[in-house]
Amino acid sequence: MDFSSFLTSLGTSFIIFVILMLVFNWLSKKPSNNVIYYPNRIIKGLDTPMVGRTPFTWMKECLSSTEADVVNMAGVDTAVYFVFLSTVLWILVVSGLVLLPLLLPIAGTAKNVTSKSQSTSKGTFNDLDKLSMGHVKRGSPRLWAFLIATYWVSLVTFYLLWKAYKHVLELRFVALSASEEKxxxxxxxxxxxxxxxxxxxxxxxxxxxxxxxxxxxxxxxxxVTDNKEVNQIWKELNGYQRKLSHAEAVFATSKTTGKPEGTRPVSKIGFLGLIGKKVDTIEYCNEKISELVPKLESEQKTTIKxxxxxxxxxxxxxxxxxxxxxxxxxxxxxxxxxxxxxxxxxxxxxxxxxMKFFMREVRQYIIYAIVALTIFFYMIPIGFISAFTTLKNLRKLLPFMKPVIDQAEVKTVLEAFLPQIALIVFLALLPKYLMFLSKAEGIPSKSHVIRATSGKYFYFSVLNVFIGVTLGATLFSTFKTVQKDTSTLIPMLGESLPANATFFLTFVALRFFVGYGLELSRLIPLIIYHLKKKYLCKTEAELKEAWAPGDINYATRVPSDLLIVTIVLCYSVIAPIIIPFGVAYFGLGWLILRNQALKVYIPTYESYGRMWPHMHKRVLVALFISQITMIGFFGVKKFPYSVLLIPLPILTVVFTLVCNNKFYCSFDDTPLEVVACDVKGTPxxxxxxxxxxxxxxxxxxxxxxxxxxxxxxxxxxxxxxx
Amino acid sequence: MDFSSFLTSLGTSFIIFVILMLVFNWLSKKPSNNVIYYPNRIIKGLDTPMVGRTPFTWMKECLSSTEADVVNMAGVDTAVYFVFLSTVLWILVVSGLVLLPLLLPIAGTAKNVTSKSQSTSKGTFNDLDKLSMGHVKRGSPRLWAFLIATYWVSLVTFYLLWKAYKHVLELRFVALSASEEKxxxxxxxxxxxxxxxxxxxxxxxxxxxxxxxxxxxxxxxxxVTDNKEVNQIWKELNGYQRKLSHAEAVFATSKTTGKPEGTRPVSKIGFLGLIGKKVDTIEYCNEKISELVPKLESEQKTTIKxxxxxxxxxxxxxxxxxxxxxxxxxxxxxxxxxxxxxxxxxxxxxxxxxMKFFMREVRQYIIYAIVALTIFFYMIPIGFISAFTTLKNLRKLLPFMKPVIDQAEVKTVLEAFLPQIALIVFLALLPKYLMFLSKAEGIPSKSHVIRATSGKYFYFSVLNVFIGVTLGATLFSTFKTVQKDTSTLIPMLGESLPANATFFLTFVALRFFVGYGLELSRLIPLIIYHLKKKYLCKTEAELKEAWAPGDINYATRVPSDLLIVTIVLCYSVIAPIIIPFGVAYFGLGWLILRNQALKVYIPTYESYGRMWPHMHKRVLVALFISQITMIGFFGVKKFPYSVLLIPLPILTVVFTLVCNNKFYCSFDDTPLEVVACDVKGTPxxxxxxxxxxxxxxxxxxxxxxxxxxxxxxxxxxxxxxx
Known part of the structure; x- marks a missing residue:
């Protein structure tokens, strides 16, 4: 990808973002859309302030909202998620404040003799690469600055994570010791x-x-009883009850107009209501309900006994x-x-x-094995996709597309977006599968399943997207070399990094402009809601279901954020220009999700911030990967003092252990002193x-x-x- | 070492053992020695049955004693130690019942073409080696029997350890739930x-x-207060009080005879009572005591405040x-x-x-590092010693010893014992040092320190004695090869094993004949007691102190036993002839220690069998080492099906994990259901x-x-x- 296509990609993303923002401002002003843009406030019975809203009102509201507001409106888990976002944001800002003024001039003014072979993306020299560490020549004393920068990033991360851990614990303890009865x-x-x-x-x-x-x-x-049967009957019964009230509503509507006797709704009882005998819906449902109620009763009794x-x-x-x-x-x-x-x-x-103890243990190991296999074998399709979606290959493989592709604008756009879109679509298929696997481990609570899923998804993303894409073609072509000697893997990773900097810049930009634009404007839920409202929903309950906003989906959101953290941390020293992109991602994310948390999403559970140790650990994993990568990259640069980097990953491990020892137990168990004061009144x-x-x-x-x-x-x- | 010197060694050991047994029978019949041979019974106020004792009475008593007797007389810890001894004994007996009839004929009848180079100890062919796996030629189908034998030993170990773990838990729970007030x-x-x-x-x-x-x-x-100062004053005071009563006793004795006024004892107050001013001991002590009592009082108050x-x-x-x-x-x-x-x-x-939490953590890691260094650097002196103590070297290095050494009998005896004695003396220096290190970790209880010491000592023994001696010269000569490629270590271990079989046979025999002989006859405590009684002790308290038997020293006894377990397990398939030696070690050990536990030793603490998980884990470590060794040895034998052994170490790891998961928590914490029934009456x-x-x-x-x-x-x- 050359520089112009990078700019095109960035520009397009930005335009899409601006359009989505305008759409949001326009749509959110219509009172009929309130249920889409303020469902959380509506359900909590709060007003939805409408008058005098400028396009920046929501931003002001988000910026002025306190952590206590978030806890009140969306629970501790959401507040902890914001601690995560702001911690990462600050890590990047503080790192950037030193790295950008320090490294960019050093890299930019370096006279590089080996620039052609070392610092180009896909063979063409461009302006972005001039600002990266790849531009500094081997063994140059300028590398000292990069070494110091690596230390700076790590130390900033440690300090801010330590502070954040303490803060999250405080949030957790306040919530746990609250005098309400839980x-x-x-x-x-x-x-x-x-x-x-x-x-x-x-x-x-x-x-x-x-x-x-x-x-x-x-x-x-x-x-605990085996509720499978009861649940099924109960669901069936519920279904008929909903169908009945729907039919009654339809019947009532048909009455109002010229026909006072109305039209009794009919439906087919076969597959999906498409085939089979026609029946009077109301009568049929009533019949079914009176049939199911005693069945449910007797099943309930059997179950309990x-x-x-x-x-x-x-x-x-x-x-x-x-x-x-x-x-x-x-x-x-x-x-x-x-x-x-x-x-x-x-x-x-x-x-x-x-599930029995040893069954749970065995299932856990089996599922770890399955996930490991999944992670490994997905690398092959991803490799194919990223090889397939280069323009040259596309032209070769799909010759009938040639005239379209060869137009200059289409070419640039396609080149900019195609690989990224392929990747994003690909990843969208995965979470359900991982969620299913996590649930099969025998975990007793939803929040824990979500944490388990998130963990699996993170390792998948990092291994496949980050390391997979980075090593990409290199790995496949030199597969035999790697097999012989795995110790070449790290320098190889180091060598392939700068070549992919622009790819990841675009990836991050696409994620924050388009992703967060869509998030804020809620275009898709809006369209679905309006369609449902017009054609399907007849009763209040059905309507409410149509706009129910769900919760912030941590199972995919957290690992996606962590992938960005990994990418930005890894490139922060090699190509510091990525830092502003990371700042934009987390800054925009913080702002837009704050709005969504306060006004849109409704949490379905509360785990008192138990997601935090999970996120904390994985930020450290990201840091560890970045440190290992830096060691590899310094090795490529033949910098004699790069051994000075070796203490860094060790320090990360020690920091992880210390945090674990000091803090983690309070997440695993509730400390007695926290719940020592009893609840108000008698529970x-x-x-x-x-x-x-x-x-x-x-x-x-x-x-x-x-x-x-x-x-x-x-x-x-x-x-x-x- | 050739076959005759092996027999000499065995014979000598046996003769020493017989002599010690006779000495024991003779001495233990004298009532004046009761305090040496029955101190536990005396302190517990039980009678010391004397009449009609044949030389086999003690054996009968030991064999007829039940586990409950052991728990009553010597506590749960001792009973658990016997579970360990009998478990290992049964593992060896059950393994031996299959291995000896199966493997000895197979090895003995094998026609070995490469016998010269493969199966000899130090270059001379002997009869023992004929019965070992080294005698079977490479790739022979007879190796199947050895492969099956390896599985048999492992499975027997798993089964018996599992049963033993359950049994120990039961012992622990019975003791913990006892209705006495602890x-x-x-x-x-x-x-x-x-x-x-x-x-x-x-x-x-x-x-x-x-x-x-x-x-x-x-x-x-x-x-908790800092009692250092108080303790010192208190000890000083106690010292003067004992000195006073000693002096008074001396004074009283001097009165009885012709001189009714007696001789007032005098002593010098300088260094060790050897120099300085002469004073009247009684007066001097009284003076000191009246000086120290108020000092102690005020120090006690200061300490508490x-x-x-x-x-x-x-x-x-x-x-x-x-x-x-x-x-x-x-x-x-x-x-x-x-x-x-x-x-x-x-x-x-x-x-x-x-000690603070993080200080304890840091100390622990530092001490692990020190122990690791100790283990590594002690290998060098051990190497020197075992090289030095061959007869040839001795003659060369100490030429004035030549005439003594060259006598045929002396030569054989020396050749048989010298290396082993050097090793045993060497190991005797270590436990105090390891105990000191373990205490410095910040552990709050003695029993835990002893467990920690025992663990360190075990790894020291196994690494230095077993692997050190086995690889011995091989390792030093090929040090450079190993450095280049560590994967040759296992085959090398496999190759050096058969060559050292007779060394370890002698080692085990020496340990059980001489070690247990000395243990039973208690010659050294007896001599010390009689010397003290004659020349030093004047008061009852001093006399009691002189025969106080102490406890079974688990800190060194357990790792020594575990070293024997490691040796015997490793050689059990390679040279099954070692199994009877192992059976003799643990059988004799069980019998003699049973006697000592019931009649001699007095436990100083009770940890309710917390030593067990420690011993259990290390038996599994021994098994793991033996399995790895077997894989190496089969590799040397070029047996194509030796890959079938690879599941074995994995199985050992799984078994360890399962035991840990299922049982260990009950050692770490006391289960509530065990202490649910409260103690008798109000505590x-x-x-x-x-x-x-x-x-x-x-x-x-x-x-x-x-x-x-x-x-x-x-x-x-x-x-x-x-």
Whole structure:
């Protein structure tokens, strides 16, 4: 890619961004779009200020919002995500303040004898490369500045990450020690309960076990059941109920006009409502509902009685007791009566709770192996794609496209975007697959699954996108050399880095201009909403569902950000010109996501910032990669003092260990001193208990089966509830 | 070493053993030696059965004693040590039952074309080598038998270790759940207490912190003080008191005879009582004591008031609460208010308690580095010694010894023993040094220091004695080759193994015949006791001190046993003839130590079998080494199916991990269900508290300062004790 196509790419991205911003300003002013641009405020019952909004009002609002606002509107997890964004932003700003004025002149004024062979991207000399370390000749004393810069970046990262960790812990502790009553703070999850002894019931077994150990502080227990069947019937029932209210709404609408008797809606009962017998929808649904309600009832009873599993939720009188119980070894063996803190009611993955200890362990290793295979074998398709999407190849492989491609403008645009778009589309396919794998590990909570997915996705991105693209063709052509001697890998990485600087510059720019533009303007949700509103939605509930904004998707957002961190850190010293791009990415990201967090997205769970150690560790991984790369690159430059860089990766490892030792335990377990002050008033234990009853047992539509009966059934199953 | 010198060595060892056994039988019958042969029974107030003892009575007693007897007489730790001995014994017996009948005929009948170069010890062909795997020629199908044997040994080890782990856990749990009141079960150790806030005292700080979190179950606290000075004065005072009673006894003895006024003993007050002014001992001591008592008192007060440190012992009302508290994260950061289970009062290392979290971490790493250096650099002296102690070299280096050495019998004996004795003497110097290093890590309890020492000593032994001796000269001569390519190390180990088989056979035999002979006959303690009794001891206390038997020294005994395990496992397939030697070592060891445990040694602490995971892990390390060695040796034998051995070390790692996951946590923490049933009656908390008062504050000689005052001083220091 030459310099002009780089500028074209940058310019195009910027124009798209400006257009999206204008669209946003225009659309967000229309009151009918409020549900798209302010859903969080609407659901929280706040007003949506409309009058006197200039195009910069939202920016002002974001900049003036405090961390407490974010916690209130979007929870601790979101606030922690902003700590991550701002920490990375500051790392880049502080690094940039030294690196840009120091390195750019040094690189720019260097007289390079080997410039042709060393510093060009794909063989053509350009202006950007003049500003990179590749332009400094081998063994030059100017390299000292780059060495110092490497240290500067690392030290800044350590300092700011350390401060951020402390800050996040404070956020976490404030939230955990808040005096509101949170069900998960009174509950522990018990797994791997041994087989029920002869003549006892599961519930009696659990009750007597915990009663013996915890005495007064023990409240009651809830045995986990296999809810698959109940859930299915319940879903079916819900479906018919929604269909019924939809049909009734349609019927009501048809009445108002000239025809007072209206048209009764009909539908086909076959596959997808496309084939089969025509029936009166209202009648049909009513019939089905009256059929399903008793079925659900009897299935609920059977489930509670006969489908109990070897896991339970155990409730305590106060949160100190529950916290303490969750951290202590109860059983003689770890693989029975295994206790952990309970997840929030809304994020329990019921189907995973019954899995046995060693099954979970084995599954984990198997899934790690599968992920490793995935990461490795995806390299091959990615390699093909990046080889395929060069213009020359395209012209060769698709000769009928020749006339289009050969036009100068099309050529430039295609050359600029094609490889990046291919990559982005490619990556979009992956998260669902990784999420599925993570869930299969037997993890009991959604937030943990999301963290696990995010971790896998990060390693995938870094290995495939970053290292894959960088080594790209080099790796394939010299595959045999590598096999013989893996120690050439690092210098090779060092050599291929500068050649790909412009590729990654464009990649970052595309991500922040187009990605964040789309994010802010919410064009796609807007279009979908309006289509649904016009053609599909008849009832209030359906409409609400159509604009429900969902949450910030950390499973893909965090690893994407971390990929950018890796890229920018790796290039920060080699081609410092990338730093402003990184600053723009995280600055714009902070601003736009702040708006989205305050006004759009609604978090579906709260894990009290448990994502942080995950992000912290991976920023350090990114730093480690960048340090290793720098060692390789200095090796290529034949700089005699490059051994001075060797302490850096060691320092990173030590820093990681120290942080882990000092801070991590407080994320894994809740410290007792944090929950020592008890909640306001006496906690409503009954309410806490009920909040864990799975939704398929607590439909508000069916009042034949309420929570009391749920409990009664447990009682009938053999024990008295105290 | 040729075959005859091997037989000589074996014979000599056996003769020494028989003599020692006869000595034991003769001496142990004399009632005056009871304190040497039955001290444990005497201290426990049991009778020492004397009449009608045949030379085999002690064996019968040992064989008929149950595990419960061992636990009663010598504690759980000793019982666990016997589990270790018997497990290894069974591993060897069961392996031997298959390996000896299978492999010896196969090796013995093999026609070996390359026998000269492959299977000889130090160049001379002998009968022992015929029975080893070295005798089977390269690529022979007979090697299948050896491959299967390797699997058999590993599987037997896994099975028996698994069973033993379960058994040890049961022992541990029975002891922990016993209804007697054990101070350490009511106590936790708190370290890294943050600085005292303005206007508070340390004690108030600790009290209020734990009172807030634990409420009702909290009893009281004891702040750790810097006792160095007090301890010194106390020791000095104790010394004078003992000297005084000794002098009084001497004076009393001198009275009885013709001189009724007696001779007042005198002594010199200079260096070691050899120089200086002559004084009347009784007067001098009384003077010193009356001088030191007030000094001790004032120092005690100062210590309690001004030398408080950032650590404390915290006492609870019941052991369930203490166990639970010891396992939970109290503080927001791990490096403040760090809690652990308290060690037994007798094994607290007071001087280590104040060390800060990160200081402990750093010290640990530094000490690991020092130990690694020690292990590496000791290889050089060991190499020199084993090169030096061959007869040829001895004759060359010490020419004046020539006439002695050249006698045929002397020559054989020397050749047989010299290298082994050199090695054993050499190893005797080490444990103190390693113990010192382990203590410097900041470990709070004696038993833990002993475990740490034992671990270091094991790796030292295995690396230096086993691998060092095996590779011996080979390594030094080919040092440059190894440096170039470390992958030759394993085949080299494989090649040098058979050559050293007879060396290790002799080594093992020497250890069990002479070592255990000396152990049983207790010749050295007996001689020392009789000398002391005759010339030094005048008072009862001094006499008791002279025969005090001490405990089984696990710090050196366990790694020595583990070294034998490593040697025997490594050679079990290569030269199965070593198995009977191993069986004899562990069988004899079990028998003789059983006698010593029941009648002689008195354990100084009880860690409820925490040594077990340590021993278990190291048996697996030994197995792992043997598997790796076998892979190397099969490689040398050019056996095409030797790849089938590769799963074995992987299996060992998996087995280690599974055991660790399943069992280890119960050693690290006490499971709540074990201590759920509370102790008989109400525990005497006052007594528990007092048992932790350091001895320098509770001398029974000085009644001016009793435990109540100790507590009063704490109270005066600023807080009220509830």
């Amino acid at each position: 069900p998960e703070q009174f509950t522990i999850l018990v797994r791997d309960i041994p087989p029920v002894p002869e003549g006892q019931t599961r519930k009696k077994q659990v009750d007597s076990y915990f009663k013996t150990i915890h005495g007064e502080t023990y409240y009651r227990s809830m045995v 006969d489908k109990q599993q070897a896991a339970a939720l155990v409730f305590f009188n106060n949160r100190l007791a529950a916290t303490s119980a969750a951290q202590t070894l109860h059983s003689k063996m770890l693989d029975s009566w295994n206790v952990t803190e309970a997840p929030e009611p809304c994020q329990v993955i019921w189907s995973n709770l019954h 409503d234990l009954e309410l806490i208990y009920r909040s864990y009853i799975p939704p398929c047992f607590t439909s508000d539509k069916i009042d034949v089966f309420d929570a009391h009966q749920f409990e009664y059934e447990f009682a009938k199953a053999g024990t008295s509830v105290v | 101070p350490e079960q009511f106590t936790i150790l708190v370290r890294d207490i943050p600085p005292v806030p303005e206007g508070q005292t340390r004690k108030k700080q600790v009290d209020s912190y734990f009172k807030t979190i634990h409420g009702e179950t909290y009893y009281r606290s004891m702040v 001004d030398k408080q440190q950032a650590a404390a012992l915290v006492f609870f009302n019941n052991r369930l609460a203490a166990t639970s508290a010891a396992q939970t994260l109290h503080s927001k950061m791990l490096d403040s208010w760090n809690v652990t289970e308290a060690p037994e009062p007798c094994q607290v290392i007071w001087s280590n308690l104040h 005497d908390l006052e007594l528990i508290y007092r048992s932790y008062i350091p001895p320098c504050f509770t001398s029974d000689k000085i009644d001016v300062f009793d435990a109540h005052q100790f507590e009063y001083e704490f109270a005066k220091a600023g807080t009220s004790v509830v």
